[in-house]
Amino acid sequence: MKLHPSTGLHGTISVPGDKSVSHRSVMLGALADGVTHVSGFLMGEDCLSTIDCFRKMGVPIEVGDDRTVTVHGVGLHGLKQPTERLYTGNSGTTTRLISGILSGQSFEVSLTGDASIEKRPMGRIIQPLRQMGADITGVDDKFCPLTIRPGKLHGIEYTLPVASAQLKSAILLAGLYADTPTTVIEPAPSRDHTERMLRALGCRVDTDGCRITLYPPEKLTARDVVVPADISSAAFFLVAGAIVPNSEITIRDVGVNPTRDGVIEVLKNMGADITLSNLRDEGEPICDITVRSSQLHGVEIGGAVIPRLIDELPVLAVAAAFAQGETVIRDAAELKVKESNRIAAMVSELSRAGADVTETEDGMIIRGGRPLHGAAFETYHDHRIAMSMAVCALACSGDSEILDENVVAISYPDFFDALHRLGG
Numbered sequence: 001m002k003l004h005p006s007t008g009l010h011g012t013i014s015v016p017g018d019k020s021v022s023h024r025s026v027m028l029g030a031l032a033d034g035v036t037h038v039s040g041f042l043m044g045e046d047c048l049s050t051i052d053c054f055r056k057m058g059v060p061i062e063v064g065d066d067r068t069v070t071v072h073g074v075g076l077h078g079l080k081q082p083t084e085r086l087y088t089g090n091s092g093t094t095t096r097l098i099s100g101i102l103s104g105q106s107f108e109v110s111l112t113g114d115a116s117i118e119k120r121p122m123g124r125i126i127q128p129l130r131q132m133g134a135d136i137t138g139v140d141d142k143f144c145p146l147t148i149r150p151g152k153l154h155g156i157e158y159t160l161p162v163a164s165a166q167l168k169s170a171i172l173l174a175g176l177y178a179d180t181p182t183t184v185i186e187p188a189p190s191r192d193h194t195e196r197m198l199r200a201l202g203c204r205v206d207t208d209g210c211r212i213t214l215y216p217p218e219k220l221t222a223r224d225v226v227v228p229a230d231i232s233s234a235a236f237f238l239v240a241g242a243i244v245p246n247s248e249i250t251i252r253d254v255g256v257n258p259t260r261d262g263v264i265e266v267l268k269n270m271g272a273d274i275t276l277s278n279l280r281d282e283g284e285p286i287c288d289i290t291v292r293s294s295q296l297h298g299v300e301i302g303g304a305v306i307p308r309l310i311d312e313l314p315v316l317a318v319a320a321a322f323a324q325g326e327t328v329i330r331d332a333a334e335l336k337v338k339e340s341n342r343i344a345a346m347v348s349e350l351s352r353a354g355a356d357v358t359e360t361e362d363g364m365i366i367r368g369g370r371p372l373h374g375a376a377f378e379t380y381h382d383h384r385i386a387m388s389m390a391v392c393a394l395a396c397s398g399d400s401e402i403l404d405e406n407v408v409a410i411s412y413p414d415f416f417d418a419l420h421r422l423g424g
């Protein structure tokens, strides 16, 4: 994909549905009694992997052509043993959350994903699920493929070593099958879509600060889901609108759950001109967001905000490269175990454009304000690196290329069309 420097991005767009909410709508819809109509579903490869796994376990799921999905729930105990190994593709969320659910089933199942998934840490779910009584094994007890056999589950109280919604959700979903309540304590609040959706389906989940307790329900009752637009996808346009001069972009119906909206807070702290309008509640808070270009300045990004913007850090690093002064990103070691090592990837690609960036143990230091030039950017087979460097390319002098651009299909299949429609 070739990109040219942009003289300004203009227009109103809708970005695709939230990936986290889309995954959960299928998983919890499958376990509910009744039919779940999902609208605004993300037709990205990761969420299609989730649909494929549940279909293989006997859940009838219809995919419409207007981003609708209908899940015919089979109830908490209605999943069937698949005839083959489940394949979770590139999706860490599918792999970890489904493992929690599979720990409570009465059949044996094995699962794995692509080359990236086979390198991502699974010891973090294997350990607590075993404490709950699950019979789960992996390669060296750390990696996929995983094999899960029937086990009798009981509730535990577990303090998470990292603020991870995937880990939290895996434990809570196993807790649906336990004979006593399950409590998870987070170091800092991570996205709470699992808790919200479980409550909507009639399950008691109490949250007290960073302490979440799930009470095993008799059943879940299906309820339709309206998926908000994904703030993690909107973030690429928030940064593009801020750093490409003469831009004004409005993004409609974006989910601004307070456990997800750190990117807005940080961009505003950097001096971005961002306004929210039309705020309303559809099970998740939603609003329209307008960004206009402005001169950004460097900031410190660390601590409790990190889980609230974890997937947005690559594109925030791009914003920092165009800001005046120094930006320090810390407490973000989790970035090393995503689809790629996102710290190393961004340091390498921003340096290729001429930025002054240094890798640290748990983040990076970006001394912004240097003039950046276009280049041929690598993606490391990582959708967020591809989209971040595409945004960077628009604000560089000279032309750029994104190698392996099709990787954006994991979370945002029409990303380049959307950029084009805005004048990029």
Ligand SMILES: O=C(O)C1=C[C@@H](OP(=O)(O)O)[C@@H](O)[C@H](O)C1
Residues within 6 Å of the ligand: 019, 020, 021, 092, 093, 163, 164, 165, 166, 167, 169, 190, 191, 310, 311, 334
């Ligand atoms: O629960 C989720 O839907 C997600 C949680 C985050 O991962 P971790 O929980 O591993 O931080 C995030 O990076 C991922 O894109 C989606």
Ligand SMILES: C=C(OP(=O)(O)O)C(=O)O
Residues within 6 Å of the ligand: 019, 046, 090, 091, 092, 093, 094, 311, 338, 339, 384, 411
């Ligand atoms: C980390 C991500 O997803 P997952 O962990 O589900 O692969 C992401 O989408 O940036």
